[in-house]
Amino acid sequence: xxxxxxxxxxxxxxxxxxxxxxxxERGAERVLIVExxxxxxxxxxxxxxxxFGLLYFGRDMTGPEYEKAFIGRAQSLGVEARLxxxxxxxxxxxxxxxxxxxxxxxxxxxxxxxxAMGCRERARGxxxxxxxxxxxxMTAGTCQxxxxxxxxxxxxxxxxxxxxxxxxxxxxxxxxxxxKVEAVVEIMxxxxxxxxxxxxxxxxxxxxxxLEHTVTFIHGEERVEGVTVSRVDAERRPIxxxxxxxxxxxxLISAGLxxxxxxxxxxxxxxxxxxxxxxxxxxxxxxxPGIFAGGNVVQVHDLVDWVSWEAEAAGRSAAAYADKGRLKxxxxxxxxxxxxxxxxVPQYVSGKDDVTxxxxxxxxxxxxxxxxxxxxxxxxxxxxxSEMIILEVKGQAMKEAGIKGExxxxxxxxxxx
Amino acid sequence: MPVMETEVLIIGAGVLGAATARELSRxxxxxxxVEKNVDVGWGITKxxxxxxxxxxxxxxxxxxxxxxxxxxRALPLMEPLCRELDVPFKKVGAYLMIRDMTKKEKLDKLxxxxxxxxxxxxxxxxxxxxxxxxxxxxPEIKGGLYDHAIAVVHPVYLTQAxxxxxxxxxxxxxxxxxxxxxEAGHTEFRVRTNRGEIKARYVINAAGEWVDxxxxxxNADDFVLFPIKGYVGVLDRxxxxxxxxxxxxxxxxxGDMNIVVPTVEGNxxxxxxxxxxxxxxRSTTALMARRAIENARKIIPEISEKDVxxxxxxxxxxxxxxxxxxxxxxxxxxxxxxFINMTIGYPGVSASPGAALEVLDILRKDGLxxxxxxxxxxYRKDIPDFSMLSEKERKALIRKDPRYGHVVCxxxxxxxxxxxxxxxxxxxxLDGVKFRVRPGTGRCQGGFCxxxxxxxxxxxxxxxxxxxxxxxxxxxxxPLRTKQLLEEGGxxx
Numbered sequence: 001x002x003x004x005x006x007x008x009x010x011x012x013x014x015x016x017x018x019x020x021x022x023x024x025e026r027g028a029e030r031v032l033i034v035e036x037x038x039x040x041x042x043x044x045x046x047x048x049x050x051x052f053g054l055l056y057f058g059r060d061m062t063g064p065e066y067e068k069a070f071i072g073r074a075q076s077l078g079v080e081a082r083l084x085x086x087x088x089x090x091x092x093x094x095x096x097x098x099x100x101x102x103x104x105x106x107x108x109x110x111x112x113x114x115x116a117m118g119c120r121e122r123a124r125g126x127x128x129x130x131x132x133x134x135x136x137x138m139t140a141g142t143c144q145x146x147x148x149x150x151x152x153x154x155x156x157x158x159x160x161x162x163x164x165x166x167x168x169x170x171x172x173x174x175x176x177x178x179x180k181v182e183a184v185v186e187i188m189x190x191x192x193x194x195x196x197x198x199x200x201x202x203x204x205x206x207x208x209x210x211l212e213h214t215v216t217f218i219h220g221e222e223r224v225e226g227v228t229v230s231r232v233d234a235e236r237r238p239i240x241x242x243x244x245x246x247x248x249x250x251x252l253i254s255a256g257l258x259x260x261x262x263x264x265x266x267x268x269x270x271x272x273x274x275x276x277x278x279x280x281x282x283x284x285x286x287x288x289p290g291i292f293a294g295g296n297v298v299q300v301h302d303l304v305d306w307v308s309w310e311a312e313a314a315g316r317s318a319a320a321y322a323d324k325g326r327l328k329x330x331x332x333x334x335x336x337x338x339x340x341x342x343x344x345v346p347q348y349v350s351g352k353d354d355v356t357x358x359x360x361x362x363x364x365x366x367x368x369x370x371x372x373x374x375x376x377x378x379x380x381x382x383x384x385x386s387e388m389i390i391l392e393v394k395g396q397a398m399k400e401a402g403i404k405g406e407x408x409x410x411x412x413x414x415x416x417x
Numbered sequence: 418m419p420v421m422e423t424e425v426l427i428i429g430a431g432v433l434g435a436a437t438a439r440e441l442s443r444x445x446x447x448x449x450x451v452e453k454n455v456d457v458g459w460g461i462t463k464x465x466x467x468x469x470x471x472x473x474x475x476x477x478x479x480x481x482x483x484x485x486x487x488x489x490r491a492l493p494l495m496e497p498l499c500r501e502l503d504v505p506f507k508k509v510g511a512y513l514m515i516r517d518m519t520k521k522e523k524l525d526k527l528x529x530x531x532x533x534x535x536x537x538x539x540x541x542x543x544x545x546x547x548x549x550x551x552x553x554x555x556p557e558i559k560g561g562l563y564d565h566a567i568a569v570v571h572p573v574y575l576t577q578a579x580x581x582x583x584x585x586x587x588x589x590x591x592x593x594x595x596x597x598x599x600e601a602g603h604t605e606f607r608v609r610t611n612r613g614e615i616k617a618r619y620v621i622n623a624a625g626e627w628v629d630x631x632x633x634x635x636n637a638d639d640f641v642l643f644p645i646k647g648y649v650g651v652l653d654r655x656x657x658x659x660x661x662x663x664x665x666x667x668x669x670x671x672g673d674m675n676i677v678v679p680t681v682e683g684n685x686x687x688x689x690x691x692x693x694x695x696x697x698x699r700s701t702t703a704l705m706a707r708r709a710i711e712n713a714r715k716i717i718p719e720i721s722e723k724d725v726x727x728x729x730x731x732x733x734x735x736x737x738x739x740x741x742x743x744x745x746x747x748x749x750x751x752x753x754x755x756f757i758n759m760t761i762g763y764p765g766v767s768a769s770p771g772a773a774l775e776v777l778d779i780l781r782k783d784g785l786x787x788x789x790x791x792x793x794x795x796y797r798k799d800i801p802d803f804s805m806l807s808e809k810e811r812k813a814l815i816r817k818d819p820r821y822g823h824v825v826c827x828x829x830x831x832x833x834x835x836x837x838x839x840x841x842x843x844x845x846x847l848d849g850v851k852f853r854v855r856p857g858t859g860r861c862q863g864g865f866c867x868x869x870x871x872x873x874x875x876x877x878x879x880x881x882x883x884x885x886x887x888x889x890x891x892x893x894x895x896p897l898r899t900k901q902l903l904e905e906g907g908x909x910x
Contacts, residue, residue, distance in 0.1 A: 036827060086824035097808075101823040101833070105812045123862035125651070125727035132700045133729060135892035139864045146868055152882060152895035156902055178902030216703065222892040238703070262828075265655075 001107070005032045005080075006322040007315070008096055008110035010087050010263065013042020014304045015295020015311035016116035017070040022315030023114070024077040028322050032108070033074075033081040034098055040074075040081060041067035042118055043141065044304070046148045049169050051196070055305035066304060082106075090267040094290050111322030114314050115264055115278065115286070115293040119257040119300055121166070127255055129161075131218030134225075140166040140254035147173060155250030159227050160184045161215045163202075165193035165302070167254025172201035181207050182246045185229055187214040187236055190364050192256070193386055194302055214238060215251065224249050257300045267291055274343035275299040281330040281348040282355045284314035289326065292318045299345045299358060302388050306358070333403055338410035340365075342385065351403050353395040360385055365413035373398075373407045383411060419613045423449035423589065425780070426608060426617035428596055428631055430457035432465070432572055432766050433759045434623035435579035436773035442586035444787040449617070450580070450588055451610060453595035455889030456849045458576030460625040461765065463852070464699075464731020465572040466649060466678050466686050468663060469495050469506075469767045473531045473539075473564065474513050475668075476523070477743045480534060484745035484761060484768065489536075491771030492566075498770055499570060502578035503799035505681040508568045511663035512547065514554070514561035516715065520667050524562045531564075539564050553659045553717045558666075567663050571681050572766045573852045574799075581842060582797040586790060593889065596624075599634040601753055606635070619785065621776060623759040626696060626732055632758050637750035642734045642760065646694035647674065648705040650713070651727040652685040652720065653860050660685055664716050675712045677720075682855070687713035687720065690733070699730045726860050735762045747772045749779050800838045800854055804830035825873070826866040828859020836870060840877045847871060848888040867894065 006028040009020045012035035023031045039045065044052075047063025054060055057069065074081075085100035096108040121139040136155055144166060146152045156179050160167045163186040171181045184202060189212050191198045202209050210229065216238045217228035226247040230238035259277040261269070269286040270279045277298040278286040284294050294314030295307040321327040330350035335357065337344050344359040357372065364384035371377040375397045383389065389411075398407070425441060427434045430452035438450045454460070472478040472488050479485060499506035515521060528539045542550065543560040550563075584590050591612060599620065600607040608615045624631040632638035652659075657679070665676040674690035689709045706728060713720045736744045745768070750756045757776055761768045781787055801814055803821055814834070815822040821834035831854050839853035847863075847870055850856060856870050857863030863870070871894055875882040886892040 036824060084823060086827065086830075088824070088830060099811070099815065099822045099824060099832075101819045104815045104819070104822055105808070120861045121864055123726070123860075123864055125725060125862050126723070126860075128703075128706050128722060128725055128728060130701045130703045130706060135887035135894055138867065138894075142864045142867055146895050147899055150868055150872075150882070150895075151899045153897035153899055153902065154895050156897065177899060178905075217700070222888070222890040 002095065002109035003107065004109055005030045006111045007031045007114065007318045008108055009033045009114040009116055009315070010090070010096075011035060011042065011116035011118055011297070012037070012040040012081060013116065013118050013295065014044060014066070014070065014307045015118065015297065016042065016114070017067075017074050018308040018311040019114040019116055019294050019315030019318070020079040021070065021073050021077060022312035023319040024079055026316045026319035028319035031079045032110070033079060034085050034087055034096070035081060035083050036086045038084050040071050040083070046145045048148050049173070052304050055303065056308055070308070087263060090263045092268045092288050111325075112290045112292065112318035114311070114318045115269070115291065115297050116295050116311055116314075117260040117263065117297045119259045119296040121253065122256045122258060124253055127253065129215055129218055132220055134218070134220040134223050136220070136224035136250045137218060138250075138252060140164065140170045140252045143252050144170055144173070147177065153177060153179065155224070155248070156180065157182065157248045158250045158252055159215065159229070159246050159248045160252045160254055162186060162253060162255030163191040163193055163198070163209060164254035164256060165197050167252060168193050168197040168201040170252060170254070171207050172205055175205050175207065182248055183208045183210050183229070185210045185213045185215055187212070187232055190384055191386065192254075216243065218251060224251055227251055257296065259297045259300065261297060264293070264297070269293070272343065272347055274337065275345060279347045280345065282346045282350060282353060283317035283327060283330055284310065284346065285317060285321070285327060285329060289329070290321050292321070299343065302386065306388070306390070310358070333398070333405065333407050336406050336408045338408040340411040340413065341409050344409050349407065351395070351398050351407070355393050355395070357391045357393060357409065359389050359391070359409060361389070361411050367414040369412045369414070371410045371412065373401060373403055373409070375401045375403065375407070420616060421449070421613065422616045423447050424617065425449070425619045425621060426451065426606070426615055427621045427623055429460065429623040429625050429628075430576065430580055430590070431460045431462040431623060431625045432458065432576045432579070432769045433625075433761065433772055434621070435576045435583065436769040437621055437623060437759070437776050438583040438588045439579040439586075440773040440777055442583045442588050443790055443793045445790050446785070446787065448588045449591065449615065450583065451591045451594040451596065451615070453593065455593055455846055456844065456852070457580045457592075458573040458852070459888070461732050461734065462572045462576050462625070464647070464649060464729055465766050466676075466688060467569045467572045467680065467766060468678060468764060469568040469570055470511070470764055471536055471566065472743070472764065473527065473536055474511070474665065475743075476527060476530065479743070482744050483747065484743060487745065487747060487761070487768045487771040487775060488764070489771075490774065491768050494770040495568070495570070495767065499575070501795045502575070502582055502797045504570060504575050504578045506568055506570050507679070507681050509662050509679050511564045511567035511665060512542070512551065512561035513564065513665050513667055514547070514558045514716070515667050516557050516559060516669070518559050521560065523667060528562055537566060551660060551662060551664065553719055554664065555715060555718050557715065569663070569679060569681055570766065575766065577853060578797055578799070582795070585797065586793050596631060596634075599631070601635040601756065606756070619755045619757065619780060621757045621759060625760075626734060628734065628758060628760045632750070632756075635753050635756055637753040637756045637758060639751055640736060640746045640758065642736065643693050644696045645690060645692065645733045645735050646698070647688055647690040647731050647733065648701060648709050649686050649688040649729055649731065650706070650709050650725050652687065653724045653726050654684055656685055656720065656724050657683045659717050659719060666716060675715070677713055677716050696732070701728055701730050705730070727858070727862060733763050734760050747775050749783065755783065800835055800842070803832045803835060825869050826856030826859065828861050829855045831856040831866070833873060836873050837877060840874060845878060846886050846888050847874065847894060850874065871895070
């Protein structure tokens with residue numbers, strides 16, 4: 001027999017915790033988090049650097065500190081959790097099948113489900129880096145876990161491919177551990193992570209950032225012995241003759257994150273190819289009634305604070321759904337990414353309520369104007385793909401502008417790239 | 418160094434060596450199988466795409482060839498063998514397709530020959546019908562010949578099962594044992610290895626990539642080989658619906674291989690075969706990767722780079738072109754009695770059960786007494802695959818051993834129970850575990866489960882985690898403890 005719960009949250013990272021808390025606060029009686037790892041917090045325990053909570057708590061915290069604040073609240077609210085429990089199936093009727101060493105084979109029938117599975121890193125295979133297949137190639141996040149949680153170092157001399165935030169943070173971390181980071185190599189003409197990380201993790205430690213470069217060959221039989229780095233042209237193709245060998249014993253990959261939506265697919269949740277996450281409405285409800293989503297499973301955020309906020313919205317909506325048995329889909333208006341906009345979340349809004357739009361530009365630029373339909377426009381000194389733009393849009397304004405069917409968001413640049 | 422004695426020494430635990438060892442374990446013969454790697458099936462075997470075929474897709478495969486005979490002898494054996502050893506065997510069928518109607522004549526010729534040789538009958542489907550059967554194929558395909566008999570196996574699983582069963586029936590397995598030199602005497606061979614000397618009456622040389630080098634140690638290299646390098650890409654499980662069968666385009670230039678193959682696990686492989694290459698260089702290049710994806714798109718336009726989760730290179734050791742690159746060598750050396758060379762080229766996995774029988778014929782003919790081993794047990798049980806079980810079976814398994822309820826690899830749904838069992842059966846490395854029960858073969862390529870598998874390996878083997886390797890030797894995943902570099906005064910940079 002399937003166990004009844006009001007709201008089941010899949011994943012106990014920052015999104016899952018925030019969603020569970022919000023669901024309890026909105027009045028859901030029994031809220032259960034199902035988590036595959038051995039502890040709560042998702043990746044936060046391995047993020048021992050600072051920069052968390054500045055927006056949410058108004059204070060500079062480390063990952064474990066940020067996690068603790070949420071775990072404390074969840075516990076005091078009586079949120080239940082099953083740890084080391086893997087959800088192996090989710091169906092369109094919200095039926096969950098999970099397994100664990102302690103609890104065995106489980107079935108749940110929740111009133112509503114929140115997807116909070118987060119994201120994973122792109123691996124070497126997905127990048128198709130040529131060369132041999134030695135030990136010493138791993139993603140920056142895997143390295144972070146080894147160093148910060150397990151107490152092991154994958155090598156002493158590193159090259160980092162991709163200037164994602166985790167990669168830059170690991171460049172600093174490994175340097176502090178006594179290792180040498182030869183270079184951070186980025187294929188794009190701009191860094192992939194936050195400016196603050198570029199400054200604090202690379203510049204402050206004298207670690208070279210090679211823009212418009214990529215790793216074109218991995219050398220070594222048993223272990224990595226070095227990598228060839230080449231400059232790339234405007235089409236991101238390596239330029240022959242620019243190859244340079246960097247001796248190293250480890251190559252870290254920090255080349256982007258992919259929302260983890262294998263379970264979402266099983267349940268028939270529609271995904272947005274631009275975000276890699278579910279198509280959601282302003283309540284963070286997916287196309288499958290009663291299944292909500294929040295955090296990095298929806299879109300990869302720059303700051304954990306925004307993950308928490310987004311997941312809270314999903315948690316509240318899930319509780320409302322579980323309470324009344326339904327929550328009308330707010331899909332009156334489709335939000336359409338226009339000029340130089342890669343994506344906008346949520347993909348649907350009612351057109352009547354106040355909403356917060358999250359978006360990313362495709363190309364960076366100076367003196368940018370972001371225009372939301374005829375409703376709102378805002379100027380930015382600079383925009384870049386690595387920094388999410390967040391805009392509040394008033395329901396009243398949309399009503400007055402007579403928004404029907406579509407809301408197009410554009411970003412116009414007046415300065416050069 | 419100790420001196421060991423054995424009646425038959427097999428060099429190389431690839432699919433050929435393993436099949437031969439298992440076949441010999443039916444008899445009361447003292448057999449030793451040596452392998453230089455830390456695990457079995459890691460040479461040429463590992464990069465084989467696992468197609469079980471009769472070689473009837475090419476006219477160069479002539480009935481008078483030794484290799485063709487081995488293949489035809491082997492094929493009826495493969496499915497029952499897989500059943501005995503509990504190894505997945507999947508009949509997928511294959512379409513040999515053309516993109517140009519001028520090639521239709523060649524397909525007709527192949528079909529006629531298949532029929533006349535009594536190998537069955539192939540059906541030709543023009544594009545519209547082909548499209549109904551394989552909806553994702555390119556509209557540029559004009560038609561294709563269907564061969565229903567094509568199946569796939571996992572070459573490494575098959576090798577592991579053969580070795581496991583051979584060992585259970587009395588074969589001695591020595592891993593990390595590299596042959597350094599061989600001296601041929603009148604009655605025995607003295608084989609020097611890094612683990613001491615082995616005296617053997619017969620030597621079966623199944624050293625794969627190095628088969629000619631081993632043969633040269635006793636001047637039994639009366640054949641010439643060319644290593645041909647091939648590239649294989651692996652697609653995400655999400656793409657499995659793109660092809661239900663093996664899809665191949667008739668080579669448009671000599672040596673051109675252009676295929677999409679379903680695996681027993683449900684991933685799709687795609688690949689190209691390149692020309693002669695430097696031996697032991699298993700590196701991929703950007704050019705190969707690009708050509709492979711371009712070729713795959715000629716078959717299924719929907720295939721995208723984004724869906725590639727892994728890629729690797731492998732070798733086919735070909736006989737020289739004058740003899741015909743579709744010929745093979747499974748024979749006692751003409752110059753050195755009791756020294757048997759085994760090398761197939763393509764398709765080695767398909768031919769392996771036939772090649773093993775052939776070696777037994779050679780040994781028998783030479784006077785080796787092959788008395789049945791009364792204790793021979795042909796059956797071997799595979800490690801339970803949690804992801805493939807029914808709800809009822811899963812529940813029962815977890816009740817029996819709760820570790821089967823602990824999912825370690827999320828992409829492939831691999832449990833701790835399976836990992837521990839893989840280690841119990843001989844996996845000592847991350848790749849050893851990966852090539853038995855798959856953690857790390859999924860879309861995240863071990864990013865999440867890598868540290869967890871390393872921890873289980875260290876625990877089960879009773880070694881520090883810093884000594885756990887990817888594939889033996891100096892391939893530790895985490896060779897250092899944190900703080901170690903600081904204590905030692907910084908990195909070497």
